Amino acid sequence: MKKSGRKSDLAILLDYAGNYRVLTYIGLFLSAIAMVLGMLPYLCIWLVMRGLITVAPNWSQATDIGRYGWMAFAFAFAGILFYFAALMCTHLAAFRTASNIRKQGMTHLMKTPLGFFDSNASGLLRNRLDGAASETETLLAHNLADIVGSVTMFLGMVVMMFVFDWRMGTACLLAAVISVVAMFTMMGGKNAKMMQEYQVAQDYMSKAGTEYVRGIPVVKVFQQTVYSFKAFKDAIEDYSTKAEEYTDGVCRVPQSVNLTFTAGAFIFLVPAAILIAPGALSAGNFAAFVTNFAFYAVFSAIVSTALARIMFAASGMMLASTALGRISQVMDAPVLKQTNHPKLPKDNSIEFRDVSFTYDGADVPAIDHVSFAVEPGQTVALVGPSGGGKTTAASLIPRFWDVTSGSVLVGQVDVRQTNPHELMNRIAFVFQNNRLFKASIYENVKIARPDATREEVQRALSAAQCDDILAKLPEGMDTVIGTEGTYLSGGEQQRVALARAILKDAPIVVLDEATAFADPENESLIQKAFATLTKGRTVIMIAHRLSTVTGADKIIVLDEGKVVEEGTHAQLKQQNGMYARMWADYNQAVKWRISTGEAV
Numbered sequence: 001m002k003k004s005g006r007k008s009d010l011a012i013l014l015d016y017a018g019n020y021r022v023l024t025y026i027g028l029f030l031s032a033i034a035m036v037l038g039m040l041p042y043l044c045i046w047l048v049m050r051g052l053i054t055v056a057p058n059w060s061q062a063t064d065i066g067r068y069g070w071m072a073f074a075f076a077f078a079g080i081l082f083y084f085a086a087l088m089c090t091h092l093a094a095f096r097t098a099s100n101i102r103k104q105g106m107t108h109l110m111k112t113p114l115g116f117f118d119s120n121a122s123g124l125l126r127n128r129l130d131g132a133a134s135e136t137e138t139l140l141a142h143n144l145a146d147i148v149g150s151v152t153m154f155l156g157m158v159v160m161m162f163v164f165d166w167r168m169g170t171a172c173l174l175a176a177v178i179s180v181v182a183m184f185t186m187m188g189g190k191n192a193k194m195m196q197e198y199q200v201a202q203d204y205m206s207k208a209g210t211e212y213v214r215g216i217p218v219v220k221v222f223q224q225t226v227y228s229f230k231a232f233k234d235a236i237e238d239y240s241t242k243a244e245e246y247t248d249g250v251c252r253v254p255q256s257v258n259l260t261f262t263a264g265a266f267i268f269l270v271p272a273a274i275l276i277a278p279g280a281l282s283a284g285n286f287a288a289f290v291t292n293f294a295f296y297a298v299f300s301a302i303v304s305t306a307l308a309r310i311m312f313a314a315s316g317m318m319l320a321s322t323a324l325g326r327i328s329q330v331m332d333a334p335v336l337k338q339t340n341h342p343k344l345p346k347d348n349s350i351e352f353r354d355v356s357f358t359y360d361g362a363d364v365p366a367i368d369h370v371s372f373a374v375e376p377g378q379t380v381a382l383v384g385p386s387g388g389g390k391t392t393a394a395s396l397i398p399r400f401w402d403v404t405s406g407s408v409l410v411g412q413v414d415v416r417q418t419n420p421h422e423l424m425n426r427i428a429f430v431f432q433n434n435r436l437f438k439a440s441i442y443e444n445v446k447i448a449r450p451d452a453t454r455e456e457v458q459r460a461l462s463a464a465q466c467d468d469i470l471a472k473l474p475e476g477m478d479t480v481i482g483t484e485g486t487y488l489s490g491g492e493q494q495r496v497a498l499a500r501a502i503l504k505d506a507p508i509v510v511l512d513e514a515t516a517f518a519d520p521e522n523e524s525l526i527q528k529a530f531a532t533l534t535k536g537r538t539v540i541m542i543a544h545r546l547s548t549v550t551g552a553d554k555i556i557v558l559d560e561g562k563v564v565e566e567g568t569h570a571q572l573k574q575q576n577g578m579y580a581r582m583w584a585d586y587n588q589a590v591k592w593r594i595s596t597g598e599a600v
């Protein structure tokens with residue numbers, strides 16, 4: 001996959017290199033010189049052989065052999081030095097490019113709406129970016145230099161072909177040409193498409209594998225082993241089929257040709273020499289013929305080396321191309337638009353003005369022409385059946401997503417017109433899936449306000465009713481969560497998340513009061529923590545248990561993305577509509593639990 005229709009993969013990579021692309025060019029130039037220097041010792045060998053054959057069999061009369069020997073050594077050594085310098089340059093550029101890819105990718109992800117990470121796990125994206133960036137390193141650090149070196153060598157070979165004996169030179173070159181043509185046949189046209197399909201199948205198989213492993217607990221509970229394994233098994237089979245098709249249908253013949261001619265670059269040289277020999281004999285220049293043959297026989301060895309290098313380089317190109325595809329998946333992630341002239345919210349009110357929002361790929365809107373207002377300091381509860389749109393509506397306030405139409409206002413300013421940092425500073429969120437990091441409780445809470453003192457963190461934890469949690473942990477609030485048996489229950493985790501929100505001390509609070517996984521003791525502590533957090537602030541609460549909303553200033557009933565009722569608990573009960581039914585059901589459930597002895 002390419003970043004733009006016309007740009008080659010290499011051009012895209014060099015764009016990422018920035019100023020360091022100059023180092024790439026210098027590296028490639030040095031690599032070309034290294035290759036020319038590397039060919040010169042063969043010329044020295046030819047000169048030595050010519051000298052020996054001229055004086056044969058009086059070998060002692062041969063002159064300059066030592067000089068040529070030293071020259072060969074000097075050229076070879078200089079070649080190594082230049083190649084080393086070339087690789088230093090290309091490595092520096094490659095590391096910088098990979099680091100730029102990582103930085104640009106992470107910067108891009110920072111501008112991506114948070115909701116994007118619901119369906120694209122941030123860890124997975126980061127790994128994908130990291131892996132792909134590393135894969136481009138091989139191309140820029142090694143393969144490109146080898147390609148340039150090998151091309152230089154080919155040009156050198158063409159020169160050599162004319163300098164000594166064009167017939168034997170052509171014989172050497174022919175093998176190389178066949179090998180390269182076979183290689184490009186393998187990589188180009190419909191084969192490239194097959195290669196892509198093969199890689200898609202590989203990607204799918206690894207995703208199916210991850211899903212399978214993730215789902216193992218559910219699979220075990222429901223005894224669904226065979227059924228659940230099917231998707232993974234199908235993915236493996238599809239991958240095997242694609243791999244076989246590619247290997248058998250595409251690679252077999254050209255690959256065999258390529259390998260044969262790479263290993264046997266001299267394959268045409270011997271027949272060519274036999275054909276030429278009688279002519280050389282009769283023309284009386286047999287000595288020159290033998291010298292040339294010896295030269296090409298030795299020279300064909302470097303043809304093989306160059307071909308092998310090109311082959312590795314070509315596979316590096318393919319790897320880099322697929323890596324760029326994965327990088328562009330990250331770079332193409334939607335970006336939260338930012339205004340150049342942000343406005344400051346005037347107060348702590350929230351208003352939904354005819355807001356609609358449809359998730360990408362969904363047919364129906366999750367929020368459909370919703371309007372309501374929350375005055376500063378008010379508590380408004382969102383209630384309604386599952387899937388009614390409560391979480392989605394709350395997610396639009398901090399711009400986890402941007403509205404499809406209408407506008408969400410905070411402090412009388414459209415959230416899209418505010419500075420995102422200002423908006424985030426103004427709002428504290430407590431969502432059901434609030435994550436705690438694998439760090440100490442202290443660090444987990446402090447993240448809400450990095451300049452907070454230890455005492456402030458401690459106070460926030462106390463206000464969030466976390467004292468009992470800290471008391472039972474070996475190192476109090478310095479205990480790292482998730483290590484050596486220090487796991488927190490769902491309710492405990494929620495209280496630590498509440499401490500985070502309390503420490504943030506933001507004037508607006510958006511919270512999901514779900515206490516589904518809290519035991520009665522935890523629940524009452526959570527309710528106390530809620531009370532501390534929401535005191536004197538503007539609150540939007542996603543309520544699942546109606547007992548918590550009776551005191552709200554306003555209750556908004558959302559069903560299928562629409563506001564179906566709005567009012568206080570008393571008003572809504574009177575209306576005898578959806579809320580009244582939900583209230584009756586709720587009370588029924590409470591009675592049932594009490595009568596069966598279960599805690600509410």
Ligand SMILES: Nc1ncnc2c1ncn2[C@@H]1O[C@H](COP(=O)(O)OP(=O)(O)OP(=O)(O)O)[C@@H](O)[C@H]1O
Nearest residue numbers: 118119359362366385386387388389390391392393
């Ligand atoms: N990330 C998403 N991508 C696509 N559709 C989504 C996404 N999240 C929610 N939806 C859909 O949007 C609609 C509203 O869902 P939402 O989670 O906002 O409802 P809810 O009232 O909060 O439900 P619950 O009480 O079960 O949490 C549902 O139809 C849901 O399937």
